[in-house]
Amino acid sequence: MPFERILLRNVDVPNSEKISTYLERGGYQALRKALQEYTPEKLIEIVKASKLRGRGGAGFPAGLKWGFMPKGDVTKYVCVNTDEGEPGTFKDRLLVERDPHQVIEGTIIAAYAVGAHRAFVYIRGEFFMGVKRWIKAIADACDHGFLGKNILGSGFDLDLSVHRGAGAYICGEETAMLNSLEGKRGEPRLKPPFPAQVGLYGQPTLVHNVETLANVPHIILRGPEWYTSIGTEQSTGPKLFCVSGHVKRRGNYELPLGTPLREIIFAHAGGMRDDKPLKAVIPGGASTPVLTKEYLDITMDFESLAKAGSMLGTGAIIVLDESTCMVDVARRLTKFFAHESCGRCTPCRVGTQKLLEILNRIEFGHGQEGDVDLLLSLCEGIAGRTFCPMGDAAVNPTLSTIKHFRDEYEYHIKHKRCLVA
Amino acid sequence: MPEKPSRFRDPTKQSMLLTALYIAQEQYGYLSEEALKRTAARLGLTLNEVYSTASFYTMFRTEPVGKYLLQVCEGLSCFLAGGAETLVDYISRKLNIRPGQTTPDGLFTLQVVQCLASCGTSPTLKVNDELYEDMTPDKVDRLLDQLAGR
Numbered sequence: 001m002p003f004e005r006i007l008l009r010n011v012d013v014p015n016s017e018k019i020s021t022y023l024e025r026g027g028y029q030a031l032r033k034a035l036q037e038y039t040p041e042k043l044i045e046i047v048k049a050s051k052l053r054g055r056g057g058a059g060f061p062a063g064l065k066w067g068f069m070p071k072g073d074v075t076k077y078v079c080v081n082t083d084e085g086e087p088g089t090f091k092d093r094l095l096v097e098r099d100p101h102q103v104i105e106g107t108i109i110a111a112y113a114v115g116a117h118r119a120f121v122y123i124r125g126e127f128f129m130g131v132k133r134w135i136k137a138i139a140d141a142c143d144h145g146f147l148g149k150n151i152l153g154s155g156f157d158l159d160l161s162v163h164r165g166a167g168a169y170i171c172g173e174e175t176a177m178l179n180s181l182e183g184k185r186g187e188p189r190l191k192p193p194f195p196a197q198v199g200l201y202g203q204p205t206l207v208h209n210v211e212t213l214a215n216v217p218h219i220i221l222r223g224p225e226w227y228t229s230i231g232t233e234q235s236t237g238p239k240l241f242c243v244s245g246h247v248k249r250r251g252n253y254e255l256p257l258g259t260p261l262r263e264i265i266f267a268h269a270g271g272m273r274d275d276k277p278l279k280a281v282i283p284g285g286a287s288t289p290v291l292t293k294e295y296l297d298i299t300m301d302f303e304s305l306a307k308a309g310s311m312l313g314t315g316a317i318i319v320l321d322e323s324t325c326m327v328d329v330a331r332r333l334t335k336f337f338a339h340e341s342c343g344r345c346t347p348c349r350v351g352t353q354k355l356l357e358i359l360n361r362i363e364f365g366h367g368q369e370g371d372v373d374l375l376l377s378l379c380e381g382i383a384g385r386t387f388c389p390m391g392d393a394a395v396n397p398t399l400s401t402i403k404h405f406r407d408e409y410e411y412h413i414k415h416k417r418c419l420v421a
Numbered sequence: 422m423p424e425k426p427s428r429f430r431d432p433t434k435q436s437m438l439l440t441a442l443y444i445a446q447e448q449y450g451y452l453s454e455e456a457l458k459r460t461a462a463r464l465g466l467t468l469n470e471v472y473s474t475a476s477f478y479t480m481f482r483t484e485p486v487g488k489y490l491l492q493v494c495e496g497l498s499c500f501l502a503g504g505a506e507t508l509v510d511y512i513s514r515k516l517n518i519r520p521g522q523t524t525p526d527g528l529f530t531l532q533v534v535q536c537l538a539s540c541g542t543s544p545t546l547k548v549n550d551e552l553y554e555d556m557t558p559d560k561v562d563r564l565l566d567q568l569a570g571r
Contacts, residue, residue, distance in 0.1 A: 087496040090538045125480045126537055128550035166439050166478035169536075183438030185477040201433065244498035244540035251541045286497065316540075318498055332497045336535045342477075 006238045007214050008254045011098040017133045019140040022101035028146055030217035034109045035154040038220075043113035047216070049224035051236040056081060056172070056209030057285070057313045059235075059302045062216075068196035069114040070204050077205040078111045078119040079181065079195075080213060083165055083172040085124060086285035087336055088316035091240035091252050092210045096123065096130040099214070100137035104160065106213035108146060109220060111158050114206050118159050122177050125166040134162045169340035173388050174207040176342070187344045188388035211240060231257035235301035235312075243269040245319035246276065257312075258301040265296075265319055276321040280404065284313020286333045287393030289400035290326070310400075325421040326405040327412050331359040333397035341390065348391045351382040355398055367413035372402060375409075434464045438474050442481055451482040479534075487523040487530035489568050492547040495533045498540030504556075508544045509533055511558050515565065528569060 010016045010025055022028070034043055048063030069076060080103065084092035095103060103121075111119050123131050138160050141147045149157045168186045170176045175189035178200050199205025215237055219227045228236045235257035241264055244250045248270030255264065261281065265271065272278055278293050283300070288311040291298070298304050305312045320329065338352035355378055358371055379395035386392070402409060411419040441460050442452065449456040452475050461471040475481045491512060499505035509520060512531055516524050523530040539545040542554035546561065553564065 084538050085536055087536045088498050088540055090540050090542075093538045124538070125478070126547065126552075129552070163436075164439060164443065166442070167480035168478050180439065181436060182433065183435035183474060185474055187477075242541065244543075245501040250498075250502065318501070318540075320501065324501070329497060332500060336496065339535055 003255055005254050006218050016098045027101050030220040031105050034220050035152050040113045046224050050219045050227040052215055055211035066114055075203045076116040077200045078116045079207045080121040082123045082210050085169040086314050088285045088318045089314040090242050094252055095210050095214055100134050102214050103210050104141055106216035109216050112156050117157050121162050125164055131164050170342040187342050232301045234303045239315050242316040246273045246321040247319050248273055258299045261298050262296045279322045280320045282318040284311050285316040287396055288313040289396045292404050325418045326401040326408050327363050330397040330401040331363050337394035345387045347382045347385045352394050362412050365416035372409045442475055451485045488528050489548055490530050492532045492534045494537040494545045496536040499543035502543045504544040
């Protein structure tokens, strides 16, 4: 039986972005239920019981995050992170452009639960259509009494506004996003303190990825027991998997967490393009370590991927067939990280440039003996030595391709050409 | 009728800087020194603060570009799907400019960028703020001719 679409239930309906469509399809009933039937404490309990984990990459339990927000009468904020930019990922854009009200509803419920009266949506600058649709969606939600003063007669107030980013991958890191919201350079802040203590304008702030918040209305409407019946013990609920690369049908597939990788690639994405054998998979976006074909039967959930030495990340599955040069894969991904390094700390700023330089020369037949070890030692000098997790992310393409495909590097260096391509 | 929230009421004026820079960029075509100075004056910030932010983000330009900024994604997924590099070559030859250059009539600038979050529908071409997906040379021909008013 095909999996019932939850997060994507509206996206293919005509005019899915309109509030009238959303209301016709049962929208904003979860908000009504949350405000009328539950206290904020109870909502936090429900989200904890659902075991919802963050969908932006880290997989942190959402209920815990809500619980970390201080109680009482302090100014608090909620920020929605739509700075999707991890290569291979194109799920948030779909949710933002095609079903903004689902995320708005989740945001209002989250704000009510943590006692915030001001929320911000930070949208990647490139998503111009998303920005336009959100401005309209927020105005419509206000007109219907879902935002503004005394929402649905509950006495709860919330303002929500859109901030447009301006092209910086690093602003997907939550503290960098907060700096960007404040009109500053999007450089990450030192953690701790975490945003739940000291966030936007120095106040406690709840930051969530779009997809995480999109889950919230469904959890409230259908209950945590229903939610935990989807997925695995530790990774509950539906997940958007963005499949790209050498498959027949690229696209977003909504499936339970814990769906086998093989099923996603061969049943849903139609199998390998031109029926070439599969060589490797990047399971969760550019920053997650490459897995070889031996891992094809792995289940796509947080714990299985961690055990395999990779990460679920954003659920962006990049599929590579046997004609792919793995040195070139590492080079292309490293080029991205070198471009996007914010420059704040030296290991990342200089290290990624040096990595790229060496990968370039290997790829183009000028590799020197000892280059692979040089790459490895560079990676060691970057990972764990940077201000934010980007340093760790930036070395993953190089480290994981050397780990599994070192022979391709050696062949490039020795023969000045590629083993496969 | 519930009271409408005031949408531009952020705790600090500096929060409006990215928005203000977008407006200035639209008015001036790029963030010239004058544009940056005016933005600073309007928000009560120093030129330093404004330039510091403006120079961080790739979508803010301190140099002029053509009327239509053509951006092609060359991310890994687009490369694997095929067609992205062909698209760059095709536009390059058609307009006789290399990536980073502007046509002599000031109409088109070509840029190669990293990831437009449309890995499922590449090759992708972004023209100013509009995204065009699943591009082919034919579609490019029609689009560019239309933009050039031919």
